[in-house]
Amino acid sequence: MMRRLGLLGGTFDPIHYGHLDAAAAARRALALDEIRLLPSHDPPHRTAQPRATSFHRFALVALAIDGLDGYSVSDTELVREGPSYTIDTLRTVHLEGWQPSQVFFILGSDAFAEIASWHAFPEVLDAAHFVVIARPGLGLNAAIERVPALGPRVRRAGDSEGESGEKTAIILVEARTRDISSTTVRARIAAGDRVDDLMPSTVARHIRAHHLYGAVSELHGQDTRSTRQSV
Numbered sequence: 205m206m207r208r209l210g211l212l213g214g215t216f217d218p219i220h221y222g223h224l225d226a227a228a229a230a231r232r233a234l235a236l237d238e239i240r241l242l243p244s245h246d247p248p249h250r251t252a253q254p255r256a257t258s259f260h261r262f263a264l265v266a267l268a269i270d271g272l273d274g275y276s277v278s279d280t281e282l283v284r285e286g287p288s289y290t291i292d293t294l295r296t297v298h299l300e301g302w303q304p305s306q307v308f309f310i311l312g313s314d315a316f317a318e319i320a321s322w323h324a325f326p327e328v329l330d331a332a333h334f335v336v337i338a339r340p341g342l343g344l345n346a347a348i349e350r351v352p353a354l355g356p357r358v359r360r361a362g363d364s365e366g367e368s369g370e371k372t373a374i375i376l377v378e379a380r381t382r383d384i385s386s387t388t389v390r391a392r393i394a395a396g397d398r399v400d401d402l403m404p405s406t407v408a409r410h411i412r413a414h415h416l417y418g419a420v421s422e423l424h425g426q427d428t429r430s431t432r433q434s435v
């Protein structure tokens with residue numbers, strides 16, 4: 205059987221359990237051999253620039269997946285100049301030898317609902333399978349209704365017609381992912397609240413150590429709730 209590569213792109217500003225839940229759900233549903241996370245340099249659908257530098261966002265992703273078998277982080281988009289267009293990333297993956305039918309691009313239902321506005325749409329849909337993970341607040345059916353013309357390409361996870369062969373498909377994965385956003389995480393950090401329930405502890409420690417997103421390092425021996433000094 206051909207190997208299967210899952211790609212999860214994003215700003216990861218910062219990475220959190222919602223991202224990891226989506227990757228894990230796709231891997232389970234589609235038997236993906238590898239998961240590669242791709243921090244973006246210049247996300248085209250985001251008006252404000254990332255709060256953390258590329259260096260720190262790459263480091264946060266590396267810490268988040270440390271010890272997870274089959275997971276890796278790539279700087280493909282970070283070192284490429286200009287907007288981080290998905291079509292360019294997929295073409296780079298093809299140059300590595302991966303065929304479009306072997307590549308599964310993972311995104312949330314909220315992001316997929318806006319896919320008609322993506323650069324090189326609809327050509328980008330021929331460059332990989334697109335795996336749509338249900339996200340809190342926007343179900344899979346509602347997301348698909350935003351782009352009705354794509355209906356004939358839509359398959360459910362487990363439908364072999366949508367997961368093999370030469371043609372690519374839009375594959376829907378029902379999954380429970382934690383209702384977390386990077387915006388919420390940054391707000392809690394800036395407020396001095398703990399975020400260990402939102403991300404791996406190694407990620408939270410790096411944020412504290414480098415004072416990212418307004419974080420202040422913990423003071424040894426002090427009550428973090430009263431001083432509000434920790435992430």
